[in-house]
Amino acid sequence: MRARVGIAVALTAVASLALSSCSTESEASSADSNQIIFATPPGTDDVKELAIMTDVADMVGTATGKTVKHESPADYLGVVEAVRNGFVDVAVLSPFSAALAFKTGSVEPILAWNGAPDPASYCLAKSDSTIQSVTDIKGHQVAFVDPGSTTGYFMPKAMMAEAGLTDGTDYKSTFAGGHDSAVLALMNGNVDVACTARQLYTSFIAGGMFTADDVRIVGQSAPIPVGVSIVARSGLDSETRDAIKDNLPAMLSANPEASKILGVGGTYTADPDFSVYEPLVTIAEAAGVDLDNIR
Numbered sequence: 001m002r003a004r005v006g007i008a009v010a011l012t013a014v015a016s017l018a019l020s021s022c023s024t025e026s027e028a029s030s031a032d033s034n035q036i037i038f039a040t041p042p043g044t045d046d047v048k049e050l051a052i053m054t055d056v057a058d059m060v061g062t063a064t065g066k067t068v069k070h071e072s073p074a075d076y077l078g079v080v081e082a083v084r085n086g087f088v089d090v091a092v093l094s095p096f097s098a099a100l101a102f103k104t105g106s107v108e109p110i111l112a113w114n115g116a117p118d119p120a121s122y123c124l125a126k127s128d129s130t131i132q133s134v135t136d137i138k139g140h141q142v143a144f145v146d147p148g149s150t151t152g153y154f155m156p157k158a159m160m161a162e163a164g165l166t167d168g169t170d171y172k173s174t175f176a177g178g179h180d181s182a183v184l185a186l187m188n189g190n191v192d193v194a195c196t197a198r199q200l201y202t203s204f205i206a207g208g209m210f211t212a213d214d215v216r217i218v219g220q221s222a223p224i225p226v227g228v229s230i231v232a233r234s235g236l237d238s239e240t241r242d243a244i245k246d247n248l249p250a251m252l253s254a255n256p257e258a259s260k261i262l263g264v265g266g267t268y269t270a271d272p273d274f275s276v277y278e279p280l281v282t283i284a285e286a287a288g289v290d291l292d293n294i295r
Contacts, residue, residue: 040091083231096284098231110241111249112227114226115225142191187209
């Protein structure tokens with residue numbers, strides 16, 4: 001598990017990773033107008049989920065009639081950096097990553113799905129723990145997922161802030177690097193609480209990571225007001241943008257597994273302006289995070 005570091009330092013590493021991992025593909029993209037470099041954010045190491053992300057990449061290819069090279073940078077903000085620097089043409093971004101990228105002029109959103117009414121995140125403790133609720137997290141160690149994770153960082157951190165808990169003062173935190181890594185840190189006794197996406201809870205049980213009797217849900221965050229976004233690098237041709245906008249939503253809706261993983265079952269906004277993302281800025285401020293400081 002990766003220890004928590006200062007966000008500025010973390011992003012320097014993320015940017016370097018994005019640059020080094022995608023440079024070859026960027027050159028290929030610029031040389032071949034029939035190829036798209038498409039990136040998805042990290043999720044878990046689950047083989048089924050990885051296959052679904054490959055299916056989504058195939059949908060982008062079908063929607064545009066182009067060959068797709070699928071990339072998956074190691075960090076949520078690595079995806080932002082790859083798009084911002086032109087190493088990726090089109091990407092799926094988590095809500096807060098999209099808000100950050102849009103606010104700093106790093107990407108051009110194509111599609112943004114509305115948020116779901118369900119809690120975005122669960123924070124878990126072992127069933128034999130004395131932690132019963134969010135306020136009991138005080139004095140304990142928490143595993144978040146990633147600095148750019150909506151369900152694994154921003155939403156649960158905002159929930160704790162609303163309960164009067166300040167990161168670094170009332171509790172200590174680490175970034176595990178992935179949703180499954182955060183939960184494994186809990187199960188291995190390395191942390192007292194792990195926060196993850198609500199929709200992954202049942203997947204972790206089905207995968208045998210824990211049983212419902214092994215853990216206790218000690219906190220449920222508010223719903224996310226905005227869902228995932230499909231974004232493009234600056235300067236992507238309008239034909240490709242329009243093809244994605246016109247074709248991809250229906251293709252995703254027709255695939256129940258992809259819709260569930262990405263949370264795109266509801267309505268969406270095409271060519272969203274920043275007002276769509278403003279509620280996320282409010283939540284970030286409540287969590288004590290200034291989006292301008294994590295670019």
